[in-house]
Amino acid sequence: MIDTNAIRKNLKIKIDGDPYVVVDFQFVKPGKGQAFTRTKMKNMITGNMIDKTYRSGEKLEEATVDEREMIFLYSQGSSFTFMDNTSYDQIELSTEQIGNAKNFLVDNMEVKVSFFNERPIEIVLPNFVELEIVSTEPAVKGDTVTGATKPAELSTGHTVNVPLFLESGEWIVVDTRTGEYVERVKK
Amino acid sequence: MKCPSSTAACFPENFSQTLRYRHRIIIQIRNFFDTRGYVAVDTPVRVKSPGVDPYIDAVNAGAGYYLAPSPELHMKRLLCLDIDRLYQITHAFRENEQGQHHNCEFMMLEWYRKGTDYAGIMEETEELILYITKEESLPISSFRFPFEKVAVDELYVKCADWRPSADWNEDRYFHDWVEKIDPYLKTKEGLFICDFPEPLAALSKPKEDNGKLCQRFELFIKGIEIANAYTELTDYEEHGRRFKNAREKRRQMGKDPYHIDEEFMRMISGGLPECGGIALGIDRLIMAMLAIDHIDHVQTFPFSRL
Numbered sequence: 001m002i003d004t005n006a007i008r009k010n011l012k013i014k015i016d017g018d019p020y021v022v023v024d025f026q027f028v029k030p031g032k033g034q035a036f037t038r039t040k041m042k043n044m045i046t047g048n049m050i051d052k053t054y055r056s057g058e059k060l061e062e063a064t065v066d067e068r069e070m071i072f073l074y075s076q077g078s079s080f081t082f083m084d085n086t087s088y089d090q091i092e093l094s095t096e097q098i099g100n101a102k103n104f105l106v107d108n109m110e111v112k113v114s115f116f117n118e119r120p121i122e123i124v125l126p127n128f129v130e131l132e133i134v135s136t137e138p139a140v141k142g143d144t145v146t147g148a149t150k151p152a153e154l155s156t157g158h159t160v161n162v163p164l165f166l167e168s169g170e171w172i173v174v175d176t177r178t179g180e181y182v183e184r185v186k187k
Numbered sequence: 188m189k190c191p192s193s194t195a196a197c198f199p200e201n202f203s204q205t206l207r208y209r210h211r212i213i214i215q216i217r218n219f220f221d222t223r224g225y226v227a228v229d230t231p232v233r234v235k236s237p238g239v240d241p242y243i244d245a246v247n248a249g250a251g252y253y254l255a256p257s258p259e260l261h262m263k264r265l266l267c268l269d270i271d272r273l274y275q276i277t278h279a280f281r282e283n284e285q286g287q288h289h290n291c292e293f294m295m296l297e298w299y300r301k302g303t304d305y306a307g308i309m310e311e312t313e314e315l316i317l318y319i320t321k322e323e324s325l326p327i328s329s330f331r332f333p334f335e336k337v338a339v340d341e342l343y344v345k346c347a348d349w350r351p352s353a354d355w356n357e358d359r360y361f362h363d364w365v366e367k368i369d370p371y372l373k374t375k376e377g378l379f380i381c382d383f384p385e386p387l388a389a390l391s392k393p394k395e396d397n398g399k400l401c402q403r404f405e406l407f408i409k410g411i412e413i414a415n416a417y418t419e420l421t422d423y424e425e426h427g428r429r430f431k432n433a434r435e436k437r438r439q440m441g442k443d444p445y446h447i448d449e450e451f452m453r454m455i456s457g458g459l460p461e462c463g464g465i466a467l468g469i470d471r472l473i474m475a476m477l478a479i480d481h482i483d484h485v486q487t488f489p490f491s492r493l
């Protein structure tokens with residue numbers, strides 16, 4: 001068991017048998033009163049967000065979530081298959097469990113898969129990934145207006161906004177946490 | 188001269204400017220009290236008794252001493268001298284308090300004035316803030332004066348549909364504060380919340396017309412608790428009872444009770460002179476004035492940068 005003092009972003013705790021991850025928290029202490037920690041947490045299985053307020057000193061149960069390095073092999077219908085780098089075990093995750101990560105997932109990408117009670121529950125992508133632009137409007141030469149962007153479709157089917165000088169067939173770096181374009185890759 | 192970027196990177200953006208504004212605000216505070224005939228005093232940071240609030244965990248300083256969570260009791264000892272107005276800017280320490288509005292070590296402004304009550308202190312607090320905002324070199328968002336006033340009971344009737352002084356329930360009170368009152372306060376600019384229920388009197392006087400309420404107010408600006416003030420309790424016997432109750436409360440919470448400040452009790456054995464007093468968090472005032480939303484961005488070396 002851990003104390004409310006241990007509450008941090010990304011702390012994983014167990015509530016009614018389910019693993020939750022702390023997304024945000026705030027220390028609140030009314031004058032002459034007891035302290036509280038207000039939290040916003042995500043159920044790691046269903047993805048549901050909840051708000052929960054703890055009194056200072058309340059005990060929480062930490063959720064043991066293992067992370068394993070795995071390689072994304074392929075997707076078929078609504079199922080995504082990953083393989084353990086060392087044991088070669090394969091596991092499957094559903095579209096719901098993959099969530100927004102599918103926007104940036106390409107074959108052979110190395111990811112971290114979280115397990116709770118031996119069950120795969122979610123994947124964590126590298127912060128930066130390289131992806132190919134498959135379709136975008138032709139480049140506008142000489143247009144250097146700062147910040148001007150256009151939509152570009154990536155090989156994953158996802159669309160991001162990119163600067164006007166980029167062309168189809170070029171590779172870019174995307175930040176998977178924000179979903180935003182970072183830079184052009186020279187290949 | 189610019190510092191190397193590797194040094195500056197540890198600090199928030201535009202931190203040199205924040206420090207200049209911080210300096211200017213503190214100078215304004217000192218000028219305000221100086222022109223009003225206040226005597227600046229200096230009380231110890233390492234103390235024997237950490238005070239009366241059971242919910243404050245004092246920082247242990249070893250050998251039976253603590254780092255003062257507030258200069259209150261020492262400043263009140265000075266009220267027994269022939270000084271009518273005194274103020275202090277000091278560091279205060281509270282264990283286990285860390286967050287957007289909290290840092291274990293923070294800067295406190297505390298002042299006492301004889302012959303006045305919490306209403307007089309309220310007026311003076313508003314005058315102080317008005318005085319600081321008049322400093323032209325500060326980019327302070329203009330506050331609307333006078334600040335609003337609301338009684339605790341009124342606030343609870345409005346936001347939580349019950350009246351704490353009539354039907355006291357401490358757990359419910361603080362739970363509703365966090366869930367219902369706190370979000371409401373964020374929508375308000377300057378707001379004095381007054382007349383707290385008697386169980387939260389700390390060292391304030393009961394109201395003369397209603398013993399279930401006490402002469403205490405807190406100032407909030409945009410949801411940040413800035414200050415806490417009293418018509419100070421003067422009665423010697425009642426001080427003894429309040430200390431005893433606080434000790435009992437800490438025992439119930441499974442914490443070590445703080446020992447009673449015997450020196451303080453001796454000094455006020457003839458009663459404390461009639462006065463009003465207030466503690467104001469300077470870091471938080473700076474946050475509110477400069478519209479900065481985290482205490483780490485106004486303190487020079489908060490816990491996260493130690």
